Amino acid sequence: MPTLSQRISQLHASPIREILAVIQQPGMISFAGGLPSADSFPAFDMAQVPATLWQYGASEGESALREAICIELRQLNFDCTPEQVLVLSGSQQGIDLVAKLMIDTGTAVALESPTYLAALQVFRLFGARFVTLDIARPRPALDQASLCYVVPTFQNPTGGCYTHEQRKQLAQACEASGTVLFEDDPYRDLVYDACDRQPVATYLQSGSFIYQGSFSKTLAPGLRLGYLLASKDLVPYLTRLKQAADLHSNRLSQHLVLQALRDPARGERLQRLQQHYRAKRDAFTDALQWHMRGLANWQTPPGGLFFWLTLAERIDTQALLQQAIAQGVAFMPGEPFFHDGTSGLSHLRLNFSHASITDMDKGLRILRRLCEKALGIRQAG
Amino acid sequence: MPTLSQRISQLHASPIREILAVIQQPGMISFAGGLPSADSFPAFDMAQVPATLWQYGASEGESALREAICIELRQLNFDCTPEQVLVLSGSQQGIDLVAKLMIDTGTAVALESPTYLAALQVFRLFGARFVTLDIARPRPALDQASLCYVVPTFQNPTGGCYTHEQRKQLAQACEASGTVLFEDDPYRDLVYDACDRQPVATYLQSGSFIYQGSFSKTLAPGLRLGYLLASKDLVPYLTRLKQAADLHSNRLSQHLVLQALRDPARGERLQRLQQHYRAKRDAFTDALQWHMRGLANWQTPPGGLFFWLTLAERIDTQALLQQAIAQGVAFMPGEPFFHDGTSGLSHLRLNFSHASITDMDKGLRILRRLCEKALGIRQAG
Numbered sequence: 001m002p003t004l005s006q007r008i009s010q011l012h013a014s015p016i017r018e019i020l021a022v023i024q025q026p027g028m029i030s031f032a033g034g035l036p037s038a039d040s041f042p043a044f045d046m047a048q049v050p051a052t053l054w055q056y057g058a059s060e061g062e063s064a065l066r067e068a069i070c071i072e073l074r075q076l077n078f079d080c081t082p083e084q085v086l087v088l089s090g091s092q093q094g095i096d097l098v099a100k101l102m103i104d105t106g107t108a109v110a111l112e113s114p115t116y117l118a119a120l121q122v123f124r125l126f127g128a129r130f131v132t133l134d135i136a137r138p139r140p141a142l143d144q145a146s147l148c149y150v151v152p153t154f155q156n157p158t159g160g161c162y163t164h165e166q167r168k169q170l171a172q173a174c175e176a177s178g179t180v181l182f183e184d185d186p187y188r189d190l191v192y193d194a195c196d197r198q199p200v201a202t203y204l205q206s207g208s209f210i211y212q213g214s215f216s217k218t219l220a221p222g223l224r225l226g227y228l229l230a231s232k233d234l235v236p237y238l239t240r241l242k243q244a245a246d247l248h249s250n251r252l253s254q255h256l257v258l259q260a261l262r263d264p265a266r267g268e269r270l271q272r273l274q275q276h277y278r279a280k281r282d283a284f285t286d287a288l289q290w291h292m293r294g295l296a297n298w299q300t301p302p303g304g305l306f307f308w309l310t311l312a313e314r315i316d317t318q319a320l321l322q323q324a325i326a327q328g329v330a331f332m333p334g335e336p337f338f339h340d341g342t343s344g345l346s347h348l349r350l351n352f353s354h355a356s357i358t359d360m361d362k363g364l365r366i367l368r369r370l371c372e373k374a375l376g377i378r379q380a381g
Numbered sequence: 382m383p384t385l386s387q388r389i390s391q392l393h394a395s396p397i398r399e400i401l402a403v404i405q406q407p408g409m410i411s412f413a414g415g416l417p418s419a420d421s422f423p424a425f426d427m428a429q430v431p432a433t434l435w436q437y438g439a440s441e442g443e444s445a446l447r448e449a450i451c452i453e454l455r456q457l458n459f460d461c462t463p464e465q466v467l468v469l470s471g472s473q474q475g476i477d478l479v480a481k482l483m484i485d486t487g488t489a490v491a492l493e494s495p496t497y498l499a500a501l502q503v504f505r506l507f508g509a510r511f512v513t514l515d516i517a518r519p520r521p522a523l524d525q526a527s528l529c530y531v532v533p534t535f536q537n538p539t540g541g542c543y544t545h546e547q548r549k550q551l552a553q554a555c556e557a558s559g560t561v562l563f564e565d566d567p568y569r570d571l572v573y574d575a576c577d578r579q580p581v582a583t584y585l586q587s588g589s590f591i592y593q594g595s596f597s598k599t600l601a602p603g604l605r606l607g608y609l610l611a612s613k614d615l616v617p618y619l620t621r622l623k624q625a626a627d628l629h630s631n632r633l634s635q636h637l638v639l640q641a642l643r644d645p646a647r648g649e650r651l652q653r654l655q656q657h658y659r660a661k662r663d664a665f666t667d668a669l670q671w672h673m674r675g676l677a678n679w680q681t682p683p684g685g686l687f688f689w690l691t692l693a694e695r696i697d698t699q700a701l702l703q704q705a706i707a708q709g710v711a712f713m714p715g716e717p718f719f720h721d722g723t724s725g726l727s728h729l730r731l732n733f734s735h736a737s738i739t740d741m742d743k744g745l746r747i748l749r750r751l752c753e754k755a756l757g758i759r760q761a762g
Binding site (some may be wrong): 052126 | 435
């Protein structure tokens with residue numbers, strides 16, 4: 001074996017990736033990934049693709065798309081220009097770019113525990129040290145950290161949503177401690193109940209920030225397209241990092257996304273999508289009530305794609321996953337979402353958007369039996 | 382300004398990126414980028430796109446595409462399986478992944494001087510120390526380096542092609558010194574004269590390697606699709622790094638590339654492409670003979686997309702570029718291709734595939750006058 005870089009010792013197999021392979025098996029009921037419902041994808045118009053798109057393009061993204069994104073961000077109260085918008089090859093790329101920009105071995109990153117596991121994976125690869133952010137009292141963690149990573153709206157994995165006060169307080173604390181805010185906002189349009197969704201970064205007066213969004217959840221993940229908006233001081237660095245990462249993003253996807261953003265029926269489509277997912281969430285709530293009451297606690301998420309279950313007793317959900325897969329059901333164990341890896345033994349993240357309503361019931365029935373058995377074995381042992 | 386990572390001090394604006402912006406100006410004659418001729422792009426069939434492609438896909442790439450690539454690589458005498466093939470979001474991404482895999486601050490990388498500037502950019506970002514590889518006598522450099530980066534076939538920027546003996550000797554030297562071979566082969570199908578194109582990595586007995594290819598030059602760069610083949614020891618790490626970088630590559634592009642690989646008319650199309658570029662190369666040779674004889678020396682490249690000119694006297698080609706752009710002509714100065722940055726003052730890299738034959742003559746006339754002026758000023762000063 002050749003000598004690899006030191007960071008490779010911090011490179012772990014992603015549970016998401018392993019589970020993506022599993023859920024492609026025929027007949028598997030998946031509560032695992034954040035997969036949009038296959039019937040939610042728009043009918044893209046492939047007839048009008050200009051041949052100029054086959055040539056190399058700009059690293060920052062297509063001008064017209066950057067402008068369209070900028071207009072939407074202004075409607076969210078961002079004071080921004082198209083030059084601050086970078087098109088990404090999916091928002092996972094934004095995490096990679098920000099890690100390159102900010103993180104050396106030992107750099108302190110403040111984040112909630114639990115938080116998005118693929119962000120933990122990338123930050124860890126670049127040598128980050130994690131500081132747990134308490135959103136009710138953010139200042140102590142921020143004072144120690146140069147970067148703060150948050151998913152304020154329909155948090156992954158908990159589904160929670162910061163209040164107005166928490167958002168303002170977090171922005172103020174970032175500014176007071178000179179911490180760069182990295183706000184990841186892929187789920188904001190998947191809203192089912194009234195709640196505050198104002199981006200935290202819009203409350204910054206002059207602090208440095210990266211705000212990122214995704215087209216995977218409202219259009220289609222296969223397009224691999226997202227964007228980031230950064231404070232002006234960071235834009236030149238992020239642009240160069242983007243260029244070094246993949247020259248530029250897929251131009252055909254950029255064209256299709258721009259068409260979708262300009263589609264007059266877009267608002268209506270989004271409403272239908274919200275109704276569709278709200279109905280699925282509600283059906284999942286019913287199925288959870290039926291199967292899991294007494295075994296686990298949960299909050300109904302006001303948006304996003306996930307339920308976060310806390311089991312009544314502490315069991316190893318990684319072991320539970322192996323048993324569930326053997327019976328045709330996949331879910332995400334809680335453990336990889338916790339940066340210290342140990343606090344997550346009694347949690348399950350369940351996606352409600354992908355499975356059919358029939359499969360929800362069938363899959364949760366299997367999970368219930370496995371949980372009962374695990375708890376029983378534990379009690380007996 | 383917040384505290385950025387230490388690597389950002391090694392992050393420089395890419396000359397390619399800056400020039401891509403310039404050549405989009407209307408009327409600009411570009412000898413700068415490696416842009417394929419716009420009339421060379423195939424007519425992609427957009428009518429048969431399966432809707433399943435809009436969902437998340439596998440990090441490694443679509444199975445059918447990996448198999449098709451593997452079959453082609455076996456025809457090149459690689460003893461490989463589809464599991465060793467990873468689909469990339471363009472071969473620039475391969476450079477990023479290999480840098481993450483291998484390079485810490487101070488890691489020695491052996492490479493030719495000059496070599497591909499975007500590889501230098503990425504390796505530098507990750508803290509590489511460069512050791513100049515003399516292809517006639519590779520062992521001394523390889524003994525010092527853990528990674529060796531080469532473009533053996535139609536090298537960028539020189540257009541040169543390693544001989545059979547050089548290829549075998551390089552493979553043997555990599556193995557003897559335990560150096561990982563990173564072979565970048567984007568131009569191999571753009572061949573105009575007989576020459577050895579056998580991948581160096583096929584001569585390895587058991588050494589670790591990454592061999593990568595691109596669909597940008599023979600299909601379309603806007604698709605942003607390439608691939609790598611790695612020795613079995615490196616595949617799991619590269620797969621995880623790919624997942625962390627962008628989850629997976631664009632599935633629509635993967636579908637279109639697979640269709641193109643399966644197209645029975647593909648061989649014929651490639652032959653036409655070669656004829657087209659050979660004719661352009663020959664026309665460029667004529668124009669160079671007419672305008673630049675006495676001012677510069679060059680070898681006619683047997684393949685690829687570039688002429689590499691060595692000026693008769695040492696002038697600052699970065700300054701020359703600014704004057705040329707002002708007169709509507711873009712080219713790549715030699716300097717950024719040299720890792721020490723200083724040996725390249727008297728070189729120009731000229732692309733012959735993008736400009737029309739009329740524009741070749743017009744552009745080279747302008748370059749000639751500027752070179753004459755620069756040499757005259759220098760002689761007078």
